[in-house]
Amino acid sequence: MTGTDRRVLIVGGGPVGLMTALLLADSKIPCTLFEAEAELPTDLRASTFHPPTLDLLDRLGLAAALIRRGRICPTWQIRLHETHERAEFDLAVLRGDTAHPYRLQCEQANLSRLLLDEVRRMPTVELRFGARVQDATQDADGVELQLEDGNRVRGALLIGADGARSTIRRAAGQEFDGTTYPETTILATTDFPFEQHLPSLSNVNYVWTRHGTFSLLRLPDRWRCSLYPDVNQPVEEALRPENIEARLQEIVARPVPYTVLESRAYRVHMRIVRDYRVGRIVLVGDAAHINSPSGGMGMNGGLHDAFNLVATLGEIWRGAPLDLLDRYARQRRPVAEAEILSQADRNRSRMQERDPARRRALLAELQQIAADPARCHAYLLRSSMIDGLRRAALL
Numbered sequence: 001m002t003g004t005d006r007r008v009l010i011v012g013g014g015p016v017g018l019m020t021a022l023l024l025a026d027s028k029i030p031c032t033l034f035e036a037e038a039e040l041p042t043d044l045r046a047s048t049f050h051p052p053t054l055d056l057l058d059r060l061g062l063a064a065a066l067i068r069r070g071r072i073c074p075t076w077q078i079r080l081h082e083t084h085e086r087a088e089f090d091l092a093v094l095r096g097d098t099a100h101p102y103r104l105q106c107e108q109a110n111l112s113r114l115l116l117d118e119v120r121r122m123p124t125v126e127l128r129f130g131a132r133v134q135d136a137t138q139d140a141d142g143v144e145l146q147l148e149d150g151n152r153v154r155g156a157l158l159i160g161a162d163g164a165r166s167t168i169r170r171a172a173g174q175e176f177d178g179t180t181y182p183e184t185t186i187l188a189t190t191d192f193p194f195e196q197h198l199p200s201l202s203n204v205n206y207v208w209t210r211h212g213t214f215s216l217l218r219l220p221d222r223w224r225c226s227l228y229p230d231v232n233q234p235v236e237e238a239l240r241p242e243n244i245e246a247r248l249q250e251i252v253a254r255p256v257p258y259t260v261l262e263s264r265a266y267r268v269h270m271r272i273v274r275d276y277r278v279g280r281i282v283l284v285g286d287a288a289h290i291n292s293p294s295g296g297m298g299m300n301g302g303l304h305d306a307f308n309l310v311a312t313l314g315e316i317w318r319g320a321p322l323d324l325l326d327r328y329a330r331q332r333r334p335v336a337e338a339e340i341l342s343q344a345d346r347n348r349s350r351m352q353e354r355d356p357a358r359r360r361a362l363l364a365e366l367q368q369i370a371a372d373p374a375r376c377h378a379y380l381l382r383s384s385m386i387d388g389l390r391r392a393a394l395l
């Protein structure tokens with residue numbers, strides 16, 4: 001292939017698409033990125049960065065800037081609201097495994113902005129914002145995108161990083177098998193200092209209450225509260241300020257109303273495609289797999305996909321056969337299934353547990369793990385996504 005035909009086409013300018021563009025630029029592989037929105041999407045989404053993701057960002061010189069914008073969280077806990085009993089996990093046991101033995105709480109839009117700034121400096125990356133892709137086709141020589149504005153663009157390879165409702169996934173003929181969980185989650189942020197009212201709170205807390213469950217994650221200047229309305233309550237009702245207020249009052253009762261800075265509702269799914277690669281089309285991030293945000297792994301997993309895929313593409317650009325792309329699929333799909341979707345599903349089920357006796361048994365088991373250095377180390381290697389990356393490298 002010659003001229004513009006040799007470019008890699010990326011659809012989607014979320015964190016995974018932008019990361020893929022930056023890594024391709026680093027490998028001197030020319031690419032064009034198409035993002036449907038005119039501006040970077042900045043809606044309230046991921047906030048947890050796991051240690052190996054920070055290690056990977058460090059390779060690009062981006063970890064320090066992200067860490068400055070976020071809050072370092074050396075511990076996380078699962079607790080019973082009424083009694084304050086808890087199991088607390090200290091990531092310091094991962095010191096020998098990572099240069100970042102903590103979780104970072106930082107809005108994902110911060111990473112997208114950092115990535116966009118970098119990508120804009122790269123002469124081999126062409127960025128097209130406000131460019132919605134409608135369809136894609138492929139033949140023996142390349143791929144072709146059909147844009148909403150009527151234009152067509154050809155390239156050598158197509159990377160679908162266009163999120164959960166991926167057009168590229170559909171164009172590749174892939175189903176998105178799995179389930180949608182029954183509950184809706186309300187995410188609300190507030191500047192109320194929960195840490196001054198709930199004893200021994202970590203910066204990351206998953207909490208069982210008499211009424212159900214909630215989680216509290218601490219950003220530099222606010223808390224993110226995930227609230228679970230009753231399954232039967234319609235979303236519009238759950239999102240009403242008075243209903244969010246009622247949920248927050250159940251966490252810490254106070255005489256004056258909470259200041260809610262932002263709120264949104266979201267549904268939780270567990271889905272994965274069968275094939276990450278179909279000919280010259282490859283899927284990454286949410287376009288390939290989505291999971292419960294419990295444990296904060298979706299975006300992290302998507303970023304890990306990008307690093308793996310671009311390492312493979314580098315070899316192909318240097319002359320390896322196109323079928324080497326199967327290695328990306330072989331290494332990343334089983335890890336997404338076993339380490340991301342299943343773990344997120346277990347995290348969600350644990351917090352959905354309502355039976356007090358069963359909760360006590362779960363808490364006791366977690367406390368035992370946290371107190372035993374060897375078990376705690378093994379547990380955190382897995383929940384911090386280090387095991388997943390190591391496993392992928394062996395496949």
Ligand SMILES: Cc1cc2nc3c(=O)[nH]c(=O)nc-3n(C[C@H](O)[C@H](O)[C@H](O)COP(=O)(O)OP(=O)(O)OC[C@H]3O[C@@H](n4cnc5c(N)ncnc54)[C@H](O)[C@@H]3O)c2cc1C
Pocket residue numbers: 011012013014015016017034035036037041044045046047048049108131132133134161162163164165166167187266284285286287293295296297298299300301302
């Ligand atoms: C409330 C919430 C909390 C979360 N918390 C965490 C967490 O703590 N940690 C974690 O790791 N993950 C978390 N996640 C998941 C995380 O947000 C996603 O995994 C992540 O955004 C996926 O990134 P992506 O780039 O693959 O897709 P997206 O971020 O969805 O980006 C896709 C991009 O493609 C663009 N696009 C779509 N269709 C087209 C088209 N046809 N043409 C051109 N462009 C198109 C979209 O505009 C968008 O910009 C959370 C998710 C939610 C909803």
